Amino acid sequence: MFNELLRGISFKAPFESFPLHVSGYVLFGMGLLMAVCFAVMGCPDGTSVKIGLGAGIMICAGLGLLVTFRSPEKVLPLKGIITVSIVLFLASLCGAVPYLAYDLPFMSAFFESMSGLTTTGITGLDDLSTVPRSILLWRSLTGWVGGIGFICIFTLFMSSFGLGGRYLFSSDLLSYSRIFTNRMKSLALRFAVLYVAITVVQSVLLTVVGTPFFDSLCLSMSTVSTTGFAVADNEIVSLSMASKAVIAVFMVIAATNFITAYTAIVKRSIQPFKEDKELKYLFIWLVTVVIALTVILYRSGFEFDSFDSFFDVLFYALSVATTTGFVAEYVNWADTAVLFLSVVALIGGCSNSASGGLKIDRLRMIVRMTLIVVRNATSPNRVYSINDSGAEEERDVVYSSIIIAVMFLIIAAIGAGAISILTNQFNFSDSIALSIASLSTVGSGLFELTAIELGPWVELVLCILMWIGRLEVILAVIILTPGFWNSWILSRRRKITNP
Numbered sequence: 001m002f003n004e005l006l007r008g009i010s011f012k013a014p015f016e017s018f019p020l021h022v023s024g025y026v027l028f029g030m031g032l033l034m035a036v037c038f039a040v041m042g043c044p045d046g047t048s049v050k051i052g053l054g055a056g057i058m059i060c061a062g063l064g065l066l067v068t069f070r071s072p073e074k075v076l077p078l079k080g081i082i083t084v085s086i087v088l089f090l091a092s093l094c095g096a097v098p099y100l101a102y103d104l105p106f107m108s109a110f111f112e113s114m115s116g117l118t119t120t121g122i123t124g125l126d127d128l129s130t131v132p133r134s135i136l137l138w139r140s141l142t143g144w145v146g147g148i149g150f151i152c153i154f155t156l157f158m159s160s161f162g163l164g165g166r167y168l169f170s171s172d173l174l175s176y177s178r179i180f181t182n183r184m185k186s187l188a189l190r191f192a193v194l195y196v197a198i199t200v201v202q203s204v205l206l207t208v209v210g211t212p213f214f215d216s217l218c219l220s221m222s223t224v225s226t227t228g229f230a231v232a233d234n235e236i237v238s239l240s241m242a243s244k245a246v247i248a249v250f251m252v253i254a255a256t257n258f259i260t261a262y263t264a265i266v267k268r269s270i271q272p273f274k275e276d277k278e279l280k281y282l283f284i285w286l287v288t289v290v291i292a293l294t295v296i297l298y299r300s301g302f303e304f305d306s307f308d309s310f311f312d313v314l315f316y317a318l319s320v321a322t323t324t325g326f327v328a329e330y331v332n333w334a335d336t337a338v339l340f341l342s343v344v345a346l347i348g349g350c351s352n353s354a355s356g357g358l359k360i361d362r363l364r365m366i367v368r369m370t371l372i373v374v375r376n377a378t379s380p381n382r383v384y385s386i387n388d389s390g391a392e393e394e395r396d397v398v399y400s401s402i403i404i405a406v407m408f409l410i411i412a413a414i415g416a417g418a419i420s421i422l423t424n425q426f427n428f429s430d431s432i433a434l435s436i437a438s439l440s441t442v443g444s445g446l447f448e449l450t451a452i453e454l455g456p457w458v459e460l461v462l463c464i465l466m467w468i469g470r471l472e473v474i475l476a477v478i479i480l481t482p483g484f485w486n487s488w489i490l491s492r493r494r495k496i497t498n499p
Contacts, residue, residue, distance in 0.1 A: 013070035019083045020069040026087050028062025030094035030145075031055045037141060038098070041134035050101035058094055084153055085479055088467060091117050091149075095142045102135055107456035114463045116142030118470035119150065119354055121228035121325045121443030122462065124454065128233050133214065136231045140218040147225025147354035148195045150470065151258050152188040194262055199224045202250045209242040223250045226355045228325035228443050236315075236326045241308065244315050247326070255282065255322035255349025278350050278361045285360060289344050290317045293337060300334030317341075323348050323356040325443035342433055345442040346408060356441030356469055358408055362401035369398050400474070407473050412439050415465045422457045438465035439473075 013021075035055040043051050095113030100106065108124050115122045116139055123139070125131055199220045206216035215231050222229040230236055236244070253261070256279055264272040273279055294313055297304075304310050319326045320341045348357020415435035420428050437443055454462070468476040 013066070013068055015069050016072040017069040018071050018079050019086055020065050021071040022083050022087060023090055024062045024065030024069065026062070026091050027058045027065065027094065030091055031058025031062060033141065033145065034058070034094070034098065034138070037138050038134050041137055043134060044102055044132040047098070047101035051098055054097035054101070058097075081475055081478060084475060085467075085471065087149075087153075088117065088470065091145075092463075095138075098135060098138050102132075105456070107459050111454075111459040111463055112139065113142060114466050115443065116140075116227060116229070117146035117149070118441055118466040119143050119146045119225050119227045119323075119356065119443075120438060120441040120466045120469075121222070122437060123229065124459070128231060133231075136218060136229075137214075140221040140227070140229050140231070143225045143227030143229055144199070144221035145225075146470075147227065147254075148192055150354055151195070151352065152191055191258065191262060194258075194265065195224065198250070198253065202246060205246045206243055209246060210240060211243045219247065220250070222326075223247050223324060224254050224354070226251070226254050226322055226324040226349070226353075226441070228319070228327070230327065234327070241311060244311065248315050248318050251318050251322045251324045252282075252286065254324065255353050255355045257350040257352045258354075259352050260350075276350075278364070281364050282350050282360050285347065285363075286318060286321055289321045290314050293317045293340060296337045296340055297333060300336060302333065302337075317344075320345050320442055321347070321349075323440055323442040325437070325441075338433070342436050345436050345440045346412075348440060356439075358401075358405055358440075362404060365398050365401045366405055369402065404473055407477060408439065411465070411468060411473065412436050415439060415461060418461045419458055422461065423455060425454075434462070435465060438462045439469040441466065441469050 032055075034051065038048075038051050038055075092110060092114040095117055096106070096109040099109035099112050102109075104112065104124075111122075112124060114120075121143065125135075125139075128136065202220040202223060203213075203216045206219060207213050211219070215235070218229065218231045219235075221227070232238075236247075239247075257276055260272050260276045260279060264270060290313070294304075294310070297313060304313075316326075318324075321344050323345065346357055347363055348359050349355030351359050351361050412432065412435045415438065416428065416431040419426060419431040419434055426434065
């Protein structure tokens with residue numbers, strides 16, 4: 001009913017602007033979420049006026065935009081790309097308000113907010129035992145909102161622009177497409193309901209096995225969104241094996257294709273899981289990671305003195321492989337193990353999940369294309385194709401996967417170089433780890449990158465890397481190319497000459 005009221009208000013708006021219309025929803029939603037969070041948990045001392053004023057301004061500004069601007073029936077894909085980028089930046093600014101009220105410097109507050117909304121999970125907060133519970137809850141909430149926001153944007157909205165899945169490099173970039181239809185809004189709402197249900201189930205299970213309710217809630221939000229925020233220093237280390245087992249299961253669930261899970265629940269059948277080949281490859285990949293890490297640690301002299309030690313290795317392997325990134329105590333592991341985890345962090349989970357990285361499906365296509373090239377070299381007269389459920393994949397999909405993988409590596413290297421130049425705190429290998437952790441949104445789970453003093457310039461670089469990684473690299477690269485803005489200028493000229 002409330003959504004219908006907002007829709008009715010926007011329908012009567014005098015002007016059309018898709019970016020400003022969506023920004024209105026973002027401002028209103030973030031303000032309302034902030035007001036509820038700190039009304040329930042209470043504000044830290046001396047921050048109630050600042051947080052209340054910030055939430056009120058966001059709510060009023062959001063309503064003002066919704067009253068003034070409505071979404072046009074048809075939207076240029078160019079506007080869609082710009083809107084997604086603006087939404088992430090605007091949401092991060094809104095999410096920084098409580099941290100600013102808590103007296104964090106602007107860049108640190110923005111970094112903390114961006115880390116949550118991109119589901120990265122790197123934190124600059126030191127000694128979490130002294131941080132108010134309301135701030136800790138807000139931190140987990142931003143990651144949780146970022147997770148469902150990413151799923152809805154890329155699963156529903158970006159696909160309608162011809163930029164999702166196999167149409168990522170569509171030449172029809174300037175064609176008109178319907179966007180934000182009632183059906184898509186309905187699907188987004190159903191996805192959100194399922195997302196909430198998964199979070200609630202994990203919270204209940206963690207509480208049942210002995211984890212305090214507040215910790216269970218925050219850990220569940222951080223797991224389902226693959227953010228990896230904890231509410232205490234070394235909290236994951238101190239959890240019982242039962243709690244770690246629950247978190248491990250839900251980390252895998254969070255890394256699976258959300259559409260597959262939704263379809264299975266709606267149909268009340270496990271058949272969609274059986275038909276999802278990417279899910280099969282995900283499990284093969286996770287098992288391979290666990291086995292390989294175990295072998296590497298064993299050969300390096302790591303002592304598996306009990307089942308607990310092996311289970312911890314399994315847990316942290318899943319944490320990095322799903323890009324959840326809960327903080328681990330493996331700083332004393334062999335360099336080969338750490339290097340191996342750096343590579344694992346680049347891959348991520350399934351498409352249409354909250355996890356970051358390249359995604360399993362892209363890795364599958366890259367591997368198959370590599371095998372085809374090798375076979376063609378040995379048998380040049382034979383013809384090979386990449387098959388998926390009996391249908392030949394479009395060549396553009398394979399090429400786009402390879403290009404995205406190459407761009408991931410190039411951007412990670414550039415980010416590492418920038419970090420090395422801007423600070424003397426890290427050597428180059430640590431800079432690479434920090435760059436990969438930000439770009440693949442694995443966050444603090446890699447090399448215990450938590451509660452570190454980075455400085456504003458390094459935080460800015462990491463924010464850019466997190467923004468690029470959360471936009472699946474390709475959207476960020478499109479925005480940063482001159483051709484994109486030339487197309488934007490041309491589209492504006494066509495609109496003026498052909499009203």
